[in-house]
Amino acid sequence: MVAGVAGRPVRHSLSPLIHNAWLAGAGIDGVYVAFSPAETGFAALVDGFRGGVVRGLNVTLPFKAEALALADQASDAARAAGAANLLVFREDDEVMADNTDGVGLLAALRDQADFQPNAGPIVVLGAGGAAQGTVAALLAAGAPQVRLVNRTRARAQALADFFGPKVSVSDWVDLADAQSGAAALINATSLGLAGGAPLDVDLTPLPATAVVMDMVYKPLETPLLAQARGRGLRAADGLAMLIGQAAPSFEAFFGQPPPAEVDVRALALKALEPNS
Numbered sequence: 462m463v464a465g466v467a468g469r470p471v472r473h474s475l476s477p478l479i480h481n482a483w484l485a486g487a488g489i490d491g492v493y494v495a496f497s498p499a500e501t502g503f504a505a506l507v508d509g510f511r512g513g514v515v516r517g518l519n520v521t522l523p524f525k526a527e528a529l530a531l532a533d534q535a536s537d538a539a540r541a542a543g544a545a546n547l548l549v550f551r552e553d554d555e556v557m558a559d560n561t562d563g564v565g566l567l568a569a570l571r572d573q574a575d576f577q578p579n580a581g582p583i584v585v586l587g588a589g590g591a592a593q594g595t596v597a598a599l600l601a602a603g604a605p606q607v608r609l610v611n612r613t614r615a616r617a618q619a620l621a622d623f624f625g626p627k628v629s630v631s632d633w634v635d636l637a638d639a640q641s642g643a644a645a646l647i648n649a650t651s652l653g654l655a656g657g658a659p660l661d662v663d664l665t666p667l668p669a670t671a672v673v674m675d676m677v678y679k680p681l682e683t684p685l686l687a688q689a690r691g692r693g694l695r696a697a698d699g700l701a702m703l704i705g706q707a708a709p710s711f712e713a714f715f716g717q718p719p720p721a722e723v724d725v726r727a728l729a730l731k732a733l734e735p736n737s
């Protein structure tokens with residue numbers, strides 16, 4: 462059985478490590494490989510996999526929206542996120558799209574920070590693909606209000622228009638006000654990624670009961686998470702989300718949940734070490 466991940470670049474994806482460790486642990490005769498089609502080559506890749514010889518694909522940047530568009534059927538989660546991170550190739554040639562990033566996000570918040578989205582207003586930084594999926598998952602899980610803050614206001618406004626009155630938009634200069642009374646703050650921008658532009662946020666206005674999550678996981682302990690822990694706030698990291706989205710993908714590919722005894726977080730942490 463073959464499954465994989467498609468992205469560009471895909472070389473540093475941790476998904477092959479995670480899925481192959483689970484396959485070995487479960488004793489399944491299968492393999493999970495990385496594909497990096499040309500910018501214009503994703504549709505041909507998907508067409509070539511129709512029929513189910515390859516069980517399915519996880520999809521990452523920049524193909525997530527195209528994956529949804531190419532599929533014959535899509536889950537509510539994929540439609541609300543406007544993107545698919547999972548394609549399943551059925552034997553009848555149909556391609557099914559799903560989005561398990563939301564499952565991963567909620568698992569990370571629950572398992573690492575004991576947080577449920579109905580706890581109160583949630584500040585989401587960003588308005589790109591990850592932010593759309595995040596807002597969709599939070600609202601579906603009962604978040605009473607989402608406060609979007611993004612560099613490009615128009616992009617945040619477009620998401621607010623898409624999701625309706627539970628989503629409001631604030632400018633970056635008003636971030637302190639947006640944090641007031643919030644139950645959580647989630648970074649869904651690419652800021653804070655190792656080697657990239659830093660995320661400059663002062664968490665002082667957040668209530669002491671709030672939870673902070675960073676979807677960036679390189680480095681794992683981002684300055685945002687370090688600041689949150691320094692304030693005594695509960696925190697959840699992007700690696701927990703990555704593993705959380707991989708679990709339902711594995712089940713969709715191979716027909717059984719991943720083996721609980723395989724510590725894929727420890728393996729991923731080792732792979733994330735600077736010199737590995």
Ligand code: NDP
Pocket residue numbers: 522562565586587588589590591592611612613616649650651652654658676677678699700702703704706
């Ligand atoms: P997009 O490119 O779609 O969006 C990027 C977002 O970051 C936009 O909101 C953009 O703002 C903002 N941004 C980028 N650069 C700057 C800057 N210099 N100053 C201010 N804002 C900036 O990316 P995605 O939404 O797909 O991904 C976002 C992050 O989430 C990535 O780091 C990705 O790796 C991570 N991610 C993690 C997952 C996990 O499992 N842990 C799953 C999915 C994503 P603007 O609109 O103004 O350009």
